[in-house]
Amino acid sequence: MTMMIRFLAGVASAQKTDVLALFVFQGTGTSLASLQGDKRLAFLPPILKEEKWTGKKDEWVAFRTLGKLKATRVGVLGLGEEKACTEDGLRVAAGKVMRKALEVKARSIVVTLPVVKDMAPETMAQALAEGFRLAAYRFHGYKKQDPKHPLTDVKEVIVCVLDRSVAEAFRTGFARADVLAQAVHLCRDLVNTPSADMTPQTMVEAAQALATEGSRITMNVMPAKTMEEMGMRAALAIGRGSQHAPVGVHMTYTPEGTSKKRIVIVGKAVTFDSGGLSLKPADSMMTMKCDMAGGATVIGLFKALSALKLPFEIHGIFLAVENMPSGTACRPGDVVVAKNGTSIEILNTDAEGRVTLADALAYASEQKPDVLIDLATLTGACVVALGEQIAAVLGNDRALTDALVTAGRETGDTLWELPLVKEYGDHIKSKIADVKNIGNRGEAGTITAALFLEKFVGKNIPWAHLDIAGPAYAEKESRPDQPVGGTGFGVRLLVRYLQALSTR
Numbered sequence: 001m002t003m004m005i006r007f008l009a010g011v012a013s014a015q016k017t018d019v020l021a022l023f024v025f026q027g028t029g030t031s032l033a034s035l036q037g038d039k040r041l042a043f044l045p046p047i048l049k050e051e052k053w054t055g056k057k058d059e060w061v062a063f064r065t066l067g068k069l070k071a072t073r074v075g076v077l078g079l080g081e082e083k084a085c086t087e088d089g090l091r092v093a094a095g096k097v098m099r100k101a102l103e104v105k106a107r108s109i110v111v112t113l114p115v116v117k118d119m120a121p122e123t124m125a126q127a128l129a130e131g132f133r134l135a136a137y138r139f140h141g142y143k144k145q146d147p148k149h150p151l152t153d154v155k156e157v158i159v160c161v162l163d164r165s166v167a168e169a170f171r172t173g174f175a176r177a178d179v180l181a182q183a184v185h186l187c188r189d190l191v192n193t194p195s196a197d198m199t200p201q202t203m204v205e206a207a208q209a210l211a212t213e214g215s216r217i218t219m220n221v222m223p224a225k226t227m228e229e230m231g232m233r234a235a236l237a238i239g240r241g242s243q244h245a246p247v248g249v250h251m252t253y254t255p256e257g258t259s260k261k262r263i264v265i266v267g268k269a270v271t272f273d274s275g276g277l278s279l280k281p282a283d284s285m286m287t288m289k290c291d292m293a294g295g296a297t298v299i300g301l302f303k304a305l306s307a308l309k310l311p312f313e314i315h316g317i318f319l320a321v322e323n324m325p326s327g328t329a330c331r332p333g334d335v336v337v338a339k340n341g342t343s344i345e346i347l348n349t350d351a352e353g354r355v356t357l358a359d360a361l362a363y364a365s366e367q368k369p370d371v372l373i374d375l376a377t378l379t380g381a382c383v384v385a386l387g388e389q390i391a392a393v394l395g396n397d398r399a400l401t402d403a404l405v406t407a408g409r410e411t412g413d414t415l416w417e418l419p420l421v422k423e424y425g426d427h428i429k430s431k432i433a434d435v436k437n438i439g440n441r442g443e444a445g446t447i448t449a450a451l452f453l454e455k456f457v458g459k460n461i462p463w464a465h466l467d468i469a470g471p472a473y474a475e476k477e478s479r480p481d482q483p484v485g486g487t488g489f490g491v492r493l494l495v496r497y498l499q500a501l502s503t504r
Contacts, residue, residue, distance in 0.1 A: 003136055005129050005157045005177075007170040012112035012160035013040040013069055019106045020071035021097045023113035025082045026055035043068055048076060056080060057089070062100060071110065075100060085116050087127045088412040094131025095481030098154065102136070105152035112160045121166035125159070125173025126180075130492070132157050133181035134481035139192040179307045180495060184488030187293075187300030191473065191486025195272035195289040199244045200320035203269055203292065207249050207299050207316075215306045216255070222248030222319075232319065232359040234338040238352045239321030241276060241329025248363075251298070251316040253305045259313040260502065264369035265494065266360045268353045268376035269295025269318035276323045276349030277331055290486060291353070293472035294375040295320060300491040310498050315367055319360045323352045335433045339363055340456055345433035353378050354449050355437055358456045365458030371400060371501075372463045374453065375490050381445025382467040385418070389478055391471050391489065392418045394450040395464035396457075404464055404497055412479070413493035415466065418447055425451050466490065 012020060022041075053061045057080030065074050077093055079085055094111075101109050109132075116124055136154055145151065159170065190198060190206055204221055211219040224245040227236055232248065239246035249269075270291040274280060280288070295318035302316050330336070334346045336355070340362035344355060353376050364372055382392050391408075393415040395401045401417055408415040427439035427448045435455055439448030450465045457463045471489040474482050 003133065003154055003157065005132060005159065005174050007167050007174070008158050008160045009162065009164040009167060010160055011038060011040075011162070012110050013038050013071070015110040015158060015160070016070040017108045017110040017158070018072050019097070019101045019104070019109045020069060020074045021109060021111045022074065022076045023079055023093060023111065024055050024076060025079050025085070025114060026057075027081060040069060044074070044076070054078065058093070058096065060096065060100070073104065073106070082116065085119070087119065087123055087410055090116075090124060090127040091131040091412055091481060092479060094128045095135035095479065098132045098135035099480045101154055102152070106154055107152065108156045108158075109154055110158045110160060115161065115163060115166065121169035122173040125170040126177045128159060129174045129177030130181060131481050133177060134184060135483070137185055137188060137483055139189065139485055142194070179304050180492050183300045183304035184491045186303045187296045187488040187491050188486040190296040190299060191290050191293050193289070195322070198271055198289065198292065200239070200247045200269070200271055200322060201244065203271065203295055203299070203318070203320045204247055204249055207251055207302070210299070210302050211251070216253055217302055217306065218252045218254070220250040222250065227319070230363070231337075231339045232363070234336050234344055235319040235321055235356040235359040237330040237334065237336045237346065238270070238276070238323050238349070238356050241326040242322035242324040244271070244322045246319060246321040248319045249317065251302050253302060253314040255311050255313065256309070257311065260311045261370040262313045262315070262368065263371045263498065264315040264317065264364045264367050264373070265298050265301060266357065266364050266372070266374040267294030267296070267298040267316070267318040268292070268357055268374070268378065269320040270353055270356065271320060271322045273323045273350070273352060274325060276329050276352060277325050278348045278350040279325055280350060287473055287475065290473035291377050292320065293377050293468060293486065293489070294318065296486070297375050297488070297490040297494070300488060301494050304491070304495055308495065308499070311502050312498065314498070315364070315369070317360055317364050319356050321356055323349070338456060340365075342435060342455055343433040345430040345436040347436050348438045351437045354452050357453055361453060361456040365456070365461055369461060372457060372461050373404070373466065373494070375466045375468050377469045377472050378467045379446045379449050379469055383470040385446060386416055386470055388470040388474065390414045390416050392416055392446050392467040393464055394418050394420050394447065394467075395462075396420065396454065397462035397464070400462045400464050403500060404466070404493070407496040407500060408493050411492040411496050412481070413471070413489050415493075420450055420454065421447055424448050428452050
């Protein structure tokens, strides 16, 4: 990451920069009055008054300074009322400033902001830096650059705060944000790469790149032959129609000293989902390179683990497959037996993710985890229910679910709990097998999919399922820190959950 973010205990308006961004709270004494305290900004209040700017959340005014400041442009962004300011609000605000700076091809940004009374300086700094770094992400490796209109990246962000006592806390927050942003960017890159170049084997290689000397990460690769020997016939059936053989990955992070808990994270990793013989409509296939986003989240998480030094033994598991139609593909009506001995009637080959996760969760349960979490772009029903910005969480453990929801609220990776309605288990009863891979058409699709997965989770294991079908891939920009394409949803959420767990 070439962009530098640094702290400066000084007056922002004295700095030479392309964009000077002023973050201002709404309300008497904290909006226009706060600008009048800096003589260099004395020309601003009349302009803001003329523009009827009040400091409401996301209210933005920007213009050229025409030599009145060392900055080429100045922008004023309203943060809303201070009492309503949140960590994610600062993240989104920083993302908005970054997007505005990129639009005018700025190379540098200087930011000034008031200290939020009820927020730790380190938290403030991390939220700001995450917003800047996540919004600066671009994926353009396949696009020819126009020499007349080259892409310009912001090279430096300087955050000015007059209170020198917060300098070290801000630097710590910036450093942590750098680690997390690199992890999210890796996840986004994997999801955004076209499926022809992101095969099951490519995912293996991406994971292997993290298992370097000193990383405390080890890697176990399970080729198709090994998966067969281990009884992973459900996942193998889904990958049977592709020329790219299925392959399993088991990553392990071992902490220094004694581990407090054993955490297992499972990700769905269907590198392309055509629907198999239950073929998807053409329009529905256009973004199916994102169907491995759960596995990419696992890889992104492990990218951050070495730097975070969490006190847990953490396992990351995914079974990478490609779901394609061919003469060898599994057929609607086929019955396969998963690793834990449960037989599955496959009535729709486009409900493939849960079938691959059946083996992954059964294998994960054999690791005897204290906590088991899976992430999957699993159901269109979840997008219908919650839209493209919110993921569903369903699970069997109240404390785990609540902790994940809290982590999502803090990081902006929002979760909404749906119930595991046991009575809906009748929807997935099969007449010829233990379970079928689809429920009743149009009825509680996200819940019945989770109930299917639960059958492969070992007894007495605290488990949560995150259906990330909506927020894993943005088809339009709804947040400035999440450009169109892979979002990296879940990476920072999992880190925040693990960090909170380490303090208990």
